[in-house]
Amino acid sequence: MRQSPRRPLILKRRKLPFPKSESEAPRDEPDGARCKAAPGAPGEQGFPDAVRIMDHPSMPDTQVVVIPKTADLKSVIDTLSAKGKECSPKGPYKFILLSGGSGSPEDWPSSLCLSSLGEDGNGRAFGNPLILKPKPEGGDRTNCPVDTKPLTAATSLNKEQDCSLLDDSLTNIQWLGGMCSDGLGSDAGRKVSNKENQEPHAHRLQLSQHLDGAQRPPYSYMAMIQFAINSKPERRMTLKEIYTWIEDHFPYFRDVAKPGWKNSIRHNLSLHDMFIRETSQDGKISFWTIRPEANRCLTLDQVYKPVVDSSTPPSTHVCEQQQLKPAFPQFKKATASVSSERKMKPLLPRTDSYLVPIQLSISPSLFLPSAQLPLAASQQNCSSLAADFQGGGKRVRIAPKCAPPPVEEFKEEPLYVTLTPVAPPQHPQGEVRGSRRKQYLAPPSREEPVLLFPDSTFFDSGLTSDFSASQDTGSESPGRVDQRATTRWTSAPSAHHRGPPSPPLHHNHATLSFSATPFREPPLFSSPRELLTSSTRWSPGLDHPRPCSGELQAGGAAPTNRSLTEGLVLDTMNDSLSKILVDISFSGLEDEELDVCNISWSHLIPELK
Amino acid sequence: MRQSPRRPLILKRRKLPFPKSESEAPRDEPDGARCKAAPGAPGEQGFPDAVRIMDHPSMPDTQVVVIPKTADLKSVIDTLSAKGKECSPKGPYKFILLSGGSGSPEDWPSSLCLSSLGEDGNGRAFGNPLILKPKPEGGDRTNCPVDTKPLTAATSLNKEQDCSLLDDSLTNIQWLGGMCSDGLGSDAGRKVSNKENQEPHAHRLQLSQHLDGAQRPPYSYMAMIQFAINSKPERRMTLKEIYTWIEDHFPYFRDVAKPGWKNSIRHNLSLHDMFIRETSQDGKISFWTIRPEANRCLTLDQVYKPVVDSSTPPSTHVCEQQQLKPAFPQFKKATASVSSERKMKPLLPRTDSYLVPIQLSISPSLFLPSAQLPLAASQQNCSSLAADFQGGGKRVRIAPKCAPPPVEEFKEEPLYVTLTPVAPPQHPQGEVRGSRRKQYLAPPSREEPVLLFPDSTFFDSGLTSDFSASQDTGSESPGRVDQRATTRWTSAPSAHHRGPPSPPLHHNHATLSFSATPFREPPLFSSPRELLTSSTRWSPGLDHPRPCSGELQAGGAAPTNRSLTEGLVLDTMNDSLSKILVDISFSGLEDEELDVCNISWSHLIPELK
DNA sequence: CGTATGTTTATAAACAGCATA
């Protein structure tokens, strides 16, 4: 039981380069020996402006083709259709076409990042992921799969790379079998045999040893449930339908996973408030829905879209973090124990880039003048953060209304938005909030903090994006050092933001003042998750029976603006603000709504107006 | 790994008689062979009006003395002080004196329920548990332990009884050791050795084999954290203090538990919204507090108080449920697999009675006339529930404001209050709520449902009890059949409470109408937990720096009444309404506030006014 | 009764931030 079941890695955490096969990295090297490519230098995987083809991490017989903006879509489709005939091991392959990025493999799970699947090609960029259809009309946002054949070379390459993981599956079987030895031989008849606490079937175990796409998908249960529910126009699903959808789209659960995965699905449905159970009119059918305020209507297709900017200097990705944060014991530990780590059940690859559904673009030429900055933003309180923010490239600061956003980095993309809190919250009873995120989002002040986008332009993904924008030149050092997106709490070490425990005092001697009421009340939020899930208002009698969060009207505020939280939340795939107020990587700049950069938090949280 | 770590049983679930030693109960007997004593007949454990002495389930050298109302406290104290000299194995013993109940062992964890610890004695009843002090002044609510010696006979009796569990500890050690065999011998160097994923120390393992009170306490982590935090006047604690408090009060975690229990503590602190982290003024210290609205200020002492009515017919406790619910596979399973079940790590004993902090009394002579019932309550909608409620004894119906309360039974006490929902919620989009509890508490209507207490009288425990009361004769059949407290959702099969998905429509064609807005918004509650935790308002600038939930003012409503949720919630030890709207066992009738029985839900949830 | 569904708790673990040695 030392090898108790391990959870797949938390998504959207620090990105670690996937340990290739060097099972023993030098421990004395703080940066690790894996980063061979110099930052900024084009690595072996960097094929800028080239089409990238990689296997879908979970869908069998499916490949994802990332088409840079400069490529010609038509020719790519023709090429795919032509080359697809070559190899068809198990029937027609499907292609999912993505655009907007450089196609660097970092957009994919780490297990695939090293496969150098880039293929030359050229096509037109389009905004949303597109699954290639048999009759490619080139239309936007068609999600029907295509019956073409995969590219041989790329596929085989992927398979080999995947073998490293699949070998683990084989090992895992042995490992699991060893775990089943009860020892002691005490009472064998006691097992309840719930049919959910069993190992996968033997033939399934066999299947798991093959390359049938049964790798565990890199999505959390919560994410997959959202994918499933949002795949239906009604945006509701029965439990059984959720099971089926997940099995259909992630064969891992059908073929490899133990039956307990359904227990986990149910557990997630119950645990997370964002999932709400409804009952049909006759009361006989239970449907699971997503709270509309919390639903960003994420779909699997959206998630597949890599958010990469084509202007990215190639191969400045994996090693950046290591060099900037030399001391990273976890990484070194993982490095040294690759083989043993892989002996475990297939973990989620350590990557952050495929769960970023924010489809906002950054125009490098667009800079937001700091003159439009509200007085409160990023002046006094952000001074201490200047050192942290000077290294990276284009940065955008976001001033949260309430508590400072957490430190989170994800998405190693060339262009980033750093969400920067500008004002520490006023804490209850004169107490200061700790800096470990979550807990206690202080109510907003009159002066609304704003999201600051120094040199970026946003547009919303597939939904209407309509947030007011302000601008800030900020310190835009285009250097490639530490391109990771990073957000830090303004941990407010200066005492002038901490009030005494006296009654709700509003001492505005600082930039912002907050209502001191700390405890959870309806307009307040004790946790970022709550803030998120309560961000918008919606009554069931509106036009859309089940709108997404961005489609909800901001209560009291200008109702025309959609909340940025949608985009902010999309990348996290959960409803926790501690994962929401993170750096955002922008890419794939499109031409819509280039001038809306002032995001009022009161629109995101209408209750806090 | 079949024997993966099992969670201790969920508290406050169906009470099962502890499988004594008959390892093979007749499976063909639906009622089980354990119930030898006829219901209502005085069993071997029933010593009405006698002092009961039992070991504290977790505190070493501590015994709990349950003193019936009819006993003389002074003489009991004298007796304890005198007899305490006799045996002192490990130093002075402490006594915790409890009152208000019959002292039946059912008030204790099942492992102790069968020990027949009752001792004759006489003393005066007092309201709160009292730890006997060296200089017994007999004052109320003194919690300082006493330096006296335990009663020899009772103690030894307990020890023997405890051996059944402690033998399990010994077995568990072997079992754990067997689990430690990694098998496969794959990679031994991979283990991270977090110091929290290790087995308890060897000497601790040895200790666990002795009778040093290292049985696992029957409280959940959430409960113990509340105990800890509420033990301090400031009602806040650092993590380390919580650790220490728990270790001091439950030596199991100091001596037996694996280091991972601290991980679980932290996990619970983070997971449950009721625990809020604050930071000291200098920002250096983090304190954990309990959201005041959710804090019932439960303490370990309160929890130890058995809620037993002295007028209870003796030994009508354990077997009742079995006879009334013949088909109970879990019980039979546990019966048949006693030895094997006990091989596992010490589970929480299956009992419900020691987590009921509701210190309300029922006077059998007190009946609430139904004339005082508000019109909305229990008329039309409760008609379908009549069949369910006719069998038991004294019942009280509670009309929830929002969603129907869950079916829950607990506390096998002679007198019960059945919380009965009277109106099904109006569901969004014309959907009907399923009846598996949780999810969707519809907003309240103008006509407030009330708690109905047909023949009971309440008083609040140690805190001010001030809920308005209404009365209802109800169907009070004092028969002893199915005396378990049971609450059932009014599963609302009648369609007349289901509104179409149109905008918030309030069709009052039934008893109660609800706002149709189903999704979580600040004034709404998507889950019972939320309703609970948001039940009262409090701003940090009030008189009490950290009031309990009952001490909070109801926002907008009559602020003089305290919420019944305190009592309702106390028994569950968590903030989930699905465990709150349950049947309540009343006992230990006291003389305060006998006439307040109309509980307005708007007082409980001021936001729903 | 057996199964599917739903809720809750326990436990392990990954990982982040911070403090401190």
Add this chain to the structure above:
DNA sequence: CCTATGCTGTTTATAAACATA
């Protein structure tokens, strides 16, 4: 100042107990 480590806090995964339909 750097670094290694431990503590604290958040989140996800998994198993299980138990309930309800």
